[in-house]
Amino acid sequence: WTEGTQDDADNSLTELAALAETAGSQVLEGLIQRRGKPDPATYIGRGKVDDLGAVVLATGADTVICDGELSPSQLRNLEQRTKVKVVDRTALILDIFAQHAKSKEGKAQVELAQLEYLLPRLRGWGETLSRQTGGSGRGGGAGGGVGLRGPGETKLETDRRRIRHRIARLRREIKAMTTVRQTKRARRTRNAVPAVAIAGYTNAGKSSLLNRLTGAGVLVENALFATLDPTTRKATTSDGRLYTLSDTVGFVRHLPHQIVEAFRSTLEEVADADLVVHVVDGTHPDPEEQVRAVREVLAEVGADRLPELLVVNKTDAADEETLLRLKRLWPEAIFVSAYSGRGLDGLRAAVEQRLPRPAVEVHAVLP
Numbered sequence: 001w002t003e004g005t006q007d008d009a010d011n012s013l014t015e016l017a018a019l020a021e022t023a024g025s026q027v028l029e030g031l032i033q034r035r036g037k038p039d040p041a042t043y044i045g046r047g048k049v050d051d052l053g054a055v056v057l058a059t060g061a062d063t064v065i066c067d068g069e070l071s072p073s074q075l076r077n078l079e080q081r082t083k084v085k086v087v088d089r090t091a092l093i094l095d096i097f098a099q100h101a102k103s104k105e106g107k108a109q110v111e112l113a114q115l116e117y118l119l120p121r122l123r124g125w126g127e128t129l130s131r132q133t134g135g136s137g138r139g140g141g142a143g144g145g146v147g148l149r150g151p152g153e154t155k156l157e158t159d160r161r162r163i164r165h166r167i168a169r170l171r172r173e174i175k176a177m178t179t180v181r182q183t184k185r186a187r188r189t190r191n192a193v194p195a196v197a198i199a200g201y202t203n204a205g206k207s208s209l210l211n212r213l214t215g216a217g218v219l220v221e222n223a224l225f226a227t228l229d230p231t232t233r234k235a236t237t238s239d240g241r242l243y244t245l246s247d248t249v250g251f252v253r254h255l256p257h258q259i260v261e262a263f264r265s266t267l268e269e270v271a272d273a274d275l276v277v278h279v280v281d282g283t284h285p286d287p288e289e290q291v292r293a294v295r296e297v298l299a300e301v302g303a304d305r306l307p308e309l310l311v312v313n314k315t316d317a318a319d320e321e322t323l324l325r326l327k328r329l330w331p332e333a334i335f336v337s338a339y340s341g342r343g344l345d346g347l348r349a350a351v352e353q354r355l356p357r358p359a360v361e362v363h364a365v366l367p
């Protein structure tokens with residue numbers, strides 16, 4: 001089901017398929033349902049559930065991924081009707097974040113987000129699973145091995161209590177880690193080293209550009225979400241001034257609010273930057289939508305007040321017509337290719353020009 005046009009639905013579904021593949025799934029078939037609004041019971045509506053059931057049987061699929069956020073009861077109903085595991089966009093994204101988180105803080109934040117997502121759904125999943133699998137469990141992917149083991153009200157209550165305890169503990173741990181990061185940040189401010197944050201939609205080429213600009217060996221993956229924990233590198237301007245460049249977490253459309261919450265503290269670092277380099281993928285079918293989505297998240301963490309340098313990447317692979325259109329749309333943007341190196345000197349110059357100049361300290365010498 002989708003609110004937008006056919007194109008929106010197609011793009012969103014293509015992205016969902018890419019996300020599913022990133023999570024290690026093989027995508028068999030896509031189904032689009034057009035409705036005025038989601039069906040309260042099954043999200044896609046009765047008739048479509050039958051179609052979906054037929055597709056599941058025909059393809060032998062073991063999972064249905066829904067491009068939207070399902071309520072606990074919609075999820076339960078769909079699982080009962082299709083007899084396979086049903087995952088919504090939020091759960092899928094949380095799963096990918098869990099696979100890719102590297103730092104201790106990143107891991108703790110994803111686990112927290114997963115548990116908060118899981119808590120209200122615990123009963124639904126437990127019931128469905130107990131009916132389907134006789135109660136044998138599957139881990140929630142929630143790190144701590146918190147059970148979705150299912151049936152029995154008492155067991156359920158114990159699980160809930162354990163999850164709440166774990167959530168409280170994770171919150172405390174994250175708070176402590178945040179303090180450490182803030183201290184580091186304060187040091188940076190004292191040193192007055194200007195900071196540049198590279199933001200942009202997932203797969204736009206942020207890591208590639210960071211590599212190009214600093215010569216650092218950051219992992220570049222043709223997968224969504226290679227970047228979850230920010231990477232900071234030092235760079236110098238042509239006249240020898242030091243600044244830092246940080247790659248930030250990737251953004252996707254409809255980023256689950258749990259994730260925005262979970263990564264708020266990491267994203268908030270963006271708000272401390274002196275400049276945001278906003279990278280856009282010039283080969284994407286809908287770059288404007290990407291820009292909108294990223295700006296929305298930037299605004300949520302208060303980074304929309306910062307100067308922004310829009311950079312259109314992948315000009316080597318984008319078609320001329322699109323590039324012309326984007327040039328008219330964003331006359332201030334810098335067009336580059338992290339692959340061929342085209343436009344990178346211009347980008348460096350533009351970054352340098354926008355960096356704050358160090359304040360000149362004047363010491364009055366009293367006679």
Ligand code: GDP
Pocket residue numbers: 200201202203204205206207208209219220221222223224225226227250313314315316317336337338339340
């Ligand atoms: P990030 O998620 O924004 O950090 O994106 P990455 O830097 O990991 O790049 C995502 C994908 O786009 C990778 O497959 C890169 O090889 C590819 N890519 C990055 N820059 C360019 C470019 O200038 N041209 C082309 N054709 N592909 C690029």
